[in-house]
Amino acid sequence: MATGKPGFKDRLLKVVGKISSSRHMVALRDGIAQAVPLIIIGSVFMIIGQFPIQAYLKFMAHTFGPHWNIVIQQITFASFDLMGLVAVIGISYNLAKSYKDIDPLPASLVAMCGFFLTIPFTMHKDGTFWIPLAQLGSTGLFIAIIIGLFLTDFYVWMIHKHITIKMPASVPPAVSNSFAALFPGFFCLLLVWIVRLAISFTPIETIPNLMQFIFKPISAVGTSLPGALLCEFLISFLWLFGVHGANVVSGIMMAFWLQAMQQNAAAFAAHKALPHIVTQQFFDNFVHIGGAGATLGLAIMMIMFAKSDEYKTLAKLEIAPAFFNINEPLIFGFPIVMNIYIALPFIIAPLANVLITYGAMATGLCAKTIGVMVPWTTPVVISGYLATGHISGAITQIVCLAVDALIYVGFFKKADKKKIQEGLAMENK
Incomplete structure (x- = not known):
């Protein structure tokens, strides 16, 4: 029996909406x-x-x-x-x-x-x-x-x-x-x-x-591994409710990440060791591969495995923008917002990218970002090389993309199967 009181989702959206639109x-x-x-x-x-x-x-x-x-x-x-x-x-x-x-x-x-x-x-x-x-x-x-x-x-x-x-x-x-x-x-x-x-x-x-x-x-x-994980979790979590998570979190954290970026740039110009792993480019070019939720992996899985007519069509429309890290067609067309079938990988995939990239940079397997502001729409591989000035950046992106695809594929196939069943049910009515 409905009580008329707003639920958790409504209260969350109201609070976050007020903050982000203030x-x-x-x-x-x-x-x-x-x-x-x-x-x-x-x-x-x-x-x-x-x-x-x-x-x-x-x-x-x-x-x-x-x-x-x-x-x-x-x-x-x-x-x-x-x-x-x-x-x-x-x-x-x-x-x-x-x-x-x-x-x-x-x-x-x-x-x-x-x-x-x-x-x-x-x-x-x-x-x-x-x-x-x-x-x-x-x-x-x-x-x-x-x-x-x-x-x-x-x-x-x-x-x-x-x-x-x-x-x-x-x-x-x-x-x-x-x-x-x-x-x-x-x-x-x-x-x-x-x-x-x-x-x-x-x-x-x-x-x-x-x-x-x-x-x-x-x-x-803010520039530590726990801080990066927390920020990325909040970005994906807010997007699941239709709130632009990057705008909310970046509005608070961008100053820290830009400062870290500039300090890396100064160190790079002086031929010194780069002090920071977590910078603006860390998120733009290595975590958000395909956009928030690292959805380029999902877009590729859709092109390869989609069987329902709806997802086949959406995949053809989204695959090109996805390579430029534009994923609004997926977020609102799949939809990812309020979709229980895809919510978990939408959170896990970018967190995996944080761990992979941070680990690779911390151990020296991947060069750190050199402080160059690579536009967030730059395609994967190219952006990884430009952001780090080294081929290891591009290789790290490829590894992250492969992991993202593996995370998404099982969940997508379940969602695709459900979509086929819904289509058959509609035809039998």
């Missing part, structure tokens, strides 16, 4: 995403300057001089290494835009200035100030998130409290908007300056040191 989570996700094109551009020139083939490197050095790669990677410095700066502008802009009565451009410029104010400048003997560029990249990403979210909210609060200068209606909108941001911008920067000054009198000394102290333990967990 203005702050959307602003965080979209703001960091705006840095991705620049990261990819910088990665391309990093590959050109550090392509892992000795014959190529010797040829380029002989042709263009010993410092040719430094010149090439100036574009990397101007794009990839500005990740934090771009993120704070993007996060603030998207958050301010979500308030319909707020002009997002002044808000994002104030946030940018607040971000610069957190950076410990160095004054040289000639009186010039120097900014440590590392703080503009992934090192400053956590500060960028905090400034982008909280300082923008403080700015919006002052606008809503009418702590502004109102100009006559005859004044052009551009001038009027700039003066409207005067008082809120002043108090925002004053707040950051007071916090900076207060921290300078403590043993921690700087805001970046404080952020490192707070987030280093969380980062260590």
